Amino acid sequence: MQTTQFSSAAQLPMTPCYLNGEYTALRDARISVMDRGFIFGDGVYEVVPVYAGKLFRFAQHMARLDRSLGELRMNNPLAHEQWREIALQLISRYAQSLAVQPGQTDQLVYIQVTRGVAMRDHVMPKDIAPTVFVMTSTMKPPTPEQRDKGVACVTADDFRWEKAHIKATSLLGAVFSRQLSFDADAVETVMFRHGFLSEAAASNVWVVKGGKLLGTPKDNLVLEGIRYGLMEEICRTTGIPFELRRISLAEVLDADELLLTSATKEVLAVTTLDGKPVGSGRPGPVCARLLAGYQMAKAQA
C-alpha cells in the first residue's frame, strides 16, 4: 500500500471536495493557518466506504461522528441527511471527474470537522464556526495476492494516548506506529498495552482460537471500528462464536488465525507476525467465512 506524494499543493488532483459550504477542486481548497485542526489537531474524522455508488453503513459512521464530536464538546454542524447529500454529490462529481459512472469506482468518502479558527490558546473557544471538509478518493482494497496469501504485521507497544476511542485527527501516535511496520515492509503494526492487545495503527485486530472470534473490549483504548458491529452480525448469522474480552500477547502469538478489519481492508488475514507464521501461515477458514459474509453485506447494502 503505497502513499501518493506531492511536493506542492499545485500538484494535488483537480478532483472535487467540499469545504465549508462550497464544492471546489482539492487543489484549490484553502483553510486558515489558525484553524485549530492545523494548530492542535483539534478535530475528528470519518472514512466511509462507497460500493457501487452506495454509502456503506452510513448511519453507523454518522453515529460514531456524533460520539467523537461529543467527546470534543462539539455539536455536529450538519444533520445526517445533509452529510449524506454532500457525500452523494461528491461521489457523483468524483466519478464525473474520472469520466466514469458513479457506481463504477468503489470510493472512500473522508469527512473532517475541526473546531474552527481562533487565536492559539489551548482552552476550547466557544461559539466559533467549525471547519467542515469532505473529499472522496478511489478505494484501494487489498491486492489479490494479499487476499490469497495474507499479510505481514509487526508488534509494538501501544504508545498512543488513552482516548483512542475518539476518531481524532491528531494522529501522530498512529503515524509513528504505522511507520514501524512500513519500515519492516509489513502492512500493519499490532499494538499491545501492558501486555494486552489493543488494535493496529489504522485497523482493529481479531484473534481466532478454536473456531471462536475474539475481539478486544469496546473501551477507551481502541477505536470501535464500524466493522466491530459487522463482525458480530456476521458471526451471529453464520454461527461463529463471538466474544469481546481482554486478549494477552501470549494468546495472540498462539492464535489459529489473526485478522485485521477496517474500511479499506474489510477482513484481511495476518499470516506472519514479526516474521513468524501465524497458525498455519495461510489465511484460515474463519477469515474466509467472515470475508464472504462481508461481501454479502456489501451486496445487500
Ligand SMILES: Cc1ncc(COP(=O)(O)O)c(C=O)c1O
Ligand atoms: C485506530 C483505528 N482502529 C480501527 C480502525 C477501523 O475502523 P473502521 O472499521 O471504522 O474503518 C481504524 C480505521 O481507520 C483506525 O484508525
